[in-house]
Amino acid sequence: MDMEKVNSMDFGEFVDVFGNVIERCPLIAAAVWSQRPFSDLEDLEKHFSAFIDALPQSGQEGVLRCHPDLAGRELQRGTLTAESQREQGAGLTSLGAEERLRAELNAQYRARFGFPFVLAARLSDREAVLRELARRLHRPPALELRTALGEVKKIGRLRLADLVGADP
Numbered sequence: 750m751d752m753e754k755v756n757s758m759d760f761g762e763f764v765d766v767f768g769n770v771i772e773r774c775p776l777i778a779a780a781v782w783s784q785r786p787f788s789d790l791e792d793l794e795k796h797f798s799a800f801i802d803a804l805p806q807s808g809q810e811g812v813l814r815c816h817p818d819l820a821g822r823e824l825q826r827g828t829l830t831a832e833s834q835r836e837q838g839a840g841l842t843s844l845g846a847e848e849r850l851r852a853e854l855n856a857q858y859r860a861r862f863g864f865p866f867v868l869a870a871r872l873s874d875r876e877a878v879l880r881e882l883a884r885r886l887h888r889p890p891a892l893e894l895r896t897a898l899g900e901v902k903k904i905g906r907l908r909l910a911d912l913v914g915a916d917p
C-alpha cells in the first residue's frame with residue numbers, strides 16, 4: 750500500500766485499516782485521519798506518536814490500559830486482537846514455573862502502576878520479557894509511564910510498517 754492510497758482513504762476505511770495501530774484505540778486513528786495528507790510512513794507514524802504525547806496523563810494511562818497483559822490469560826484463551834496474537838503468539842507461550850513467575854510479576858506491576866506491563870513483543874523474547882518486567886517493576890512511576898508509552902509507539906511503528914509496507 751503506498752501513501753497515495755493512504756491519503757485517498759475516506760474516514761471509515763482509514764479507521765478500519767489503522768484502527769488498531771494503537772491497541773484497541775481506534776479513536777487515535779480517527780483523530781490522525783483529520784491530519785492527512787501524510788508525506789511518508791515516518792510522517793504518518795509521527796502523527797500517531799504526537800497524539801499520544803499530547804494526551805493528559807489520564808489519557809496516556811488509558812492507552813496503556815487498553816493493552817492486554819503480555820503473555821497473560823488472553824493469549825491462552827485466544828481472545829487477543831489479531832495483531833497482539835501475532836506479536837505474542839510466536840515466542841511467548843510457556844508453561845509451568847516461568848508462566849507463574851510472569852503472571853505474578855505482571856500482577857505486581859499492574860498493582861504498582863495501575864496499568865499493564867507493555868513491551869514490544871516482536872523486539873523481545875521470553876527471557877527478556879521476564880528480565881524487563883523485574884527491572885521496570887521498581888522504577889519511579891513517571892519514568893515508567895514514559896518507558897511504557899515508548900513501547901506503545903514501537904508496537905505502533907511495527908504495525909504501521911506491516912500495513913503500509915505491504916503490497917496492495
Ligand SMILES: NC(=O)N[C@H]1NC(=O)NC1=O
Nearest residue numbers: 819833836867868869870
Ligand atoms: N502488554 C503488552 O505489551 N502487550 C503487547 N505487546 C505487544 O507487542 N503486543 C501486545 O499486545
